[in-house]
Every structure is written in structure tokens, then in C-alpha cells.
Amino acid sequence: MIKFLDLKQINQAYENDFGNKFRKFISNGFYINGKEVKQFENNFAKYCQTSFCIGTGNGLDAIRLIFEAYKILGKLKEGDEVLVPANTYIASFLGVSQAGLIPVPIDIHPDTLNINTELIPQSITSKTKAVMPVHLYGQTVDMDEIWKMAKVYNLLIIEDAAQAHGAKFGNKKAGNLGDAAAFSFYPTKNLGALGDAGAVTTNDEELAEIVRVLGNYGQRKKYISDYKGFNSRLDEIQAAFLNIKLPFLDYINSKRKEHAQFYLNNIQNPKIELPTTLFTADHVYHQFVIQVQGEREKFRKYLSDNEIETIIHYPLPAHRQKAYPEFDTVYAPATDYSMKRIVSIPIHEKLEKEELEFIVEKINKY
Numbered sequence: 001m002i003k004f005l006d007l008k009q010i011n012q013a014y015e016n017d018f019g020n021k022f023r024k025f026i027s028n029g030f031y032i033n034g035k036e037v038k039q040f041e042n043n044f045a046k047y048c049q050t051s052f053c054i055g056t057g058n059g060l061d062a063i064r065l066i067f068e069a070y071k072i073l074g075k076l077k078e079g080d081e082v083l084v085p086a087n088t089y090i091a092s093f094l095g096v097s098q099a100g101l102i103p104v105p106i107d108i109h110p111d112t113l114n115i116n117t118e119l120i121p122q123s124i125t126s127k128t129k130a131v132m133p134v135h136l137y138g139q140t141v142d143m144d145e146i147w148k149m150a151k152v153y154n155l156l157i158i159e160d161a162a163q164a165h166g167a168k169f170g171n172k173k174a175g176n177l178g179d180a181a182a183f184s185f186y187p188t189k190n191l192g193a194l195g196d197a198g199a200v201t202t203n204d205e206e207l208a209e210i211v212r213v214l215g216n217y218g219q220r221k222k223y224i225s226d227y228k229g230f231n232s233r234l235d236e237i238q239a240a241f242l243n244i245k246l247p248f249l250d251y252i253n254s255k256r257k258e259h260a261q262f263y264l265n266n267i268q269n270p271k272i273e274l275p276t277t278l279f280t281a282d283h284v285y286h287q288f289v290i291q292v293q294g295e296r297e298k299f300r301k302y303l304s305d306n307e308i309e310t311i312i313h314y315p316l317p318a319h320r321q322k323a324y325p326e327f328d329t330v331y332a333p334a335t336d337y338s339m340k341r342i343v344s345i346p347i348h349e350k351l352e353k354e355e356l357e358f359i360v361e362k363i364n365k366y
């Protein structure tokens with residue numbers, strides 16, 4: 001069986017280092033906001049080439065905390081609208097909603113499956129104050145267009161970089177392409193912890209400070225709350241695990257890219273459409289998403305009968321979710337169309353050449 005992703009296999013490579021760190025962690029006695037968190041924040045800021053990184057409890061909170069902080073800074077207020085691609089993980093929408101802002105779904109480009117920047121002008125209202133590019137599946141959004149639109153319409157740019165650790169646009173990295181960015185280190189991400197973890201990156205010192213304070217009960221001084229804050233801190237032990245894995249992120253991404261290139265070179269089947277990358281963008285292949293003509297479930301069953309596991313990212317876009325009845329009238333035909341055709345095939349860094357060849361052979365024979 002070729003599993004879609006085997007987290008045990010992925011993490012076994014670091015098992016000795018994890019074990020040693022864990023023993024030190026226990027005897028150290030600092031379990032919250034210790035030196036591992038500080039070290040990870042410094043390392044990850046350096047990795048993303050940003051001035052600041054603030055650890056958070058998870059990726060959803062990272063998104064929410066950015067918007068909450070902008071409200072405190074007076075740059076956003078309750079009811080302001082944020083443009084969000086219709087095709088994304090639900091957390092992108094929830095992070096906006098939870099902060100009291102209104103996410104506005106924007107249809108995707110049929111080739112990249114990322115936000116269709118051409119639709120931004122017609123979606124602007126007097127309340128539109130921010131845009132959230134989501135580098136979905138690991139491909140950076142066309143930031144040239146986002147930067148242009150943000151300037152014309154005076155929008156804040158908040159990246160959802162939860163699937164794009166290390167992906168570049170030009171000479172800049174995801175996390176450093178807007179005003180602030182949210183990362184997740186959920187175990188399945190390209191850089192994954194062994195539990196929940198997230199971070200905010202930014203070059204804005206004021207914003208960084210407020211995000212940090214908000215995530216720790218709104219306290220600048222212990223027991224003195226300046227804001228109605230949250231408890232969303234990066235766990236010390238997760239930071240310790242991430243410090244071990246971060247030096248391997250570029251290697252992990254290069255393996256994923258190598259596997260993707262193998263698929264791109266060798267999958268040849270008129271019923272299968274391969275993913276497209278903008279020539280100005282970069283893709284770290286958090287997912288390798290193909291599109292299937294005809295009955296998708298038949299294709300998935302065929303692969304599963306051949307011991308190849310697949311997943312759909314995502315079967316139901318935000319505007320079709322019961323959680324968002326207010327989106328019932330949203331028109332996002334490209335999202336609806338691709339949603340019925342997409343299939344994610346295995347792409348993780350531990351795949352062997354024989355497995356890749358086997359997957360290609362089976363897909364070509366379909």
C-alpha cells in the first residue's frame with residue numbers, strides 16, 4: 001500500500017534527536033515560552049527573511065491574531081471585508097470571521113487554482129480593507145498582481161502561508177510577501193510539528209508586539225492585561241521539535257519538487273490534467289493536485305484497488321459549507337468546477353523511485 005502520507009515514517013528520521021530533546025525538556029523545567037520558542041522564532045524569522053516571528057498555538061490562531069492586532073492598531077474595524085480565495089482550507093475563512101471581520105470569497109484561477117486576481121476590482125466595496133492570498137498546495141500566489149491591487153485599493157495583505165513554508169516569489173519567501181503572514185506547523189505540513197503549532201511573521205514591529213501580547217492574555221506584564229487577549233502560545237516542546245526539523249525544510253521541499261517534476265515529466269494520460277505553476281511563482285508541492293476528467297470516484301477507486309491512497313483537498317469549498325449560510329448566493333464557478341475534478345496524489349519526501357514509477361504507470365494505464 002502506498003500511503004498518501006505516513007507521519008510515523010516522516011518523523012522516524014528525527015527520532016533520536018526528538019528523544020534527546022525530550023529528555024532535556026523534562027529536566028529543564030520550562031514548559032511554556034522557554035528558550036526553544038525563542039530560538040525557533042529567531043530561526044524561522046531568519047528563514048523567512050522577516051524581522052519578526054511570533055509563535056502561536058496553531059495556524060488558525062495565527063490568522064485570527066493578525067486581524068485582532070490590526071483592529072487594536074486601528075487599521076481594521078469590525079465589519080470590514082477581507083478578500084479570501086473560495087478554494088482554501090476552512091481555517092482561512094474562520095480566522096477572519098473569528099476576528100469580527102467579513103471574509104468575501106473570490107473565485108480561483110482555473111489553471112493555478114489560486115485566487116483569481118482579475119476578480120478583485122469587481123469585489124471591492126467601501127468596506128474592503130484587506131486581501132488574504134493563500135499559497136494553496138504550496139504555490140505562491142501571483143504577488144505582482146496582489147501588490148498592484150493592494151496599492152490601488154489601499155488593502156492590507158495578510159498571507160495564509162500554512163501550505164507554503166519556504167516557497168518563493170521572486171527573491172522573497174512566503175511569509176515576507178505582504179504585511180503579515182500566518183503559518184501552521186500542523187503535523188502534515190511541509191514543516192510539521194508533533195502536535196498543533198503555528199506562527200506569525202511580519203516586518204512590522206508594532207504589529208509583532210501586539211500579536212505577541214494578544215496571544216498571551218493581552219499581558220505585557222504578568223497578570224496585567226492591556227487587552228482582552230487569548231491563550232495561543234507556541235508550545236515549548238513543539239518548538240523544540242521544530243528546531244530539529246527546520247534545518248531540513250529546504251531538503252524536504254527539494255524532494256517534493258523532484259517528485260513533482262517526475263510526475264510532470266511522466267504522467268501522460270488525456271483524462272488527467274496536471275498542475276500548472278505560474279512562471280513567476282514557486283511551488284513547494286505541499287500537495288500535488290491533478291484534475292480528472294469524468295467520474296472522479298471511479299479513478300480514486302481504481303488507484304485504491306492498486307494500493308495507491310489519494311485525498312481530496314478540499315471536497316467542499318467555504319461557500320458550500322453549512323457553517324457559512326451567508327455565502328449561499330456566492331458565484332464561484334471555477335472553484336465549483338475544479339472541486340469536482342481535483343485529486344491529490346502522494347508527494348511526500350519519503351517516496352521511493354519505485355513507488356513514483358508505480359504511481360505513474362497506474363495513472364497512465366487508467
Ligand SMILES: *Cc1c(COP(=O)(O)O)cnc(C)c1O
Nearest residue numbers: 058059060089091092162184186
Ligand atoms: C493547515 C491550514 C491552516 C490552519 O492551520 P491549523 O494549524 O490546523 O490551525 C490554515 N490555512 C491553510 C491554508 C491550511 O492549510
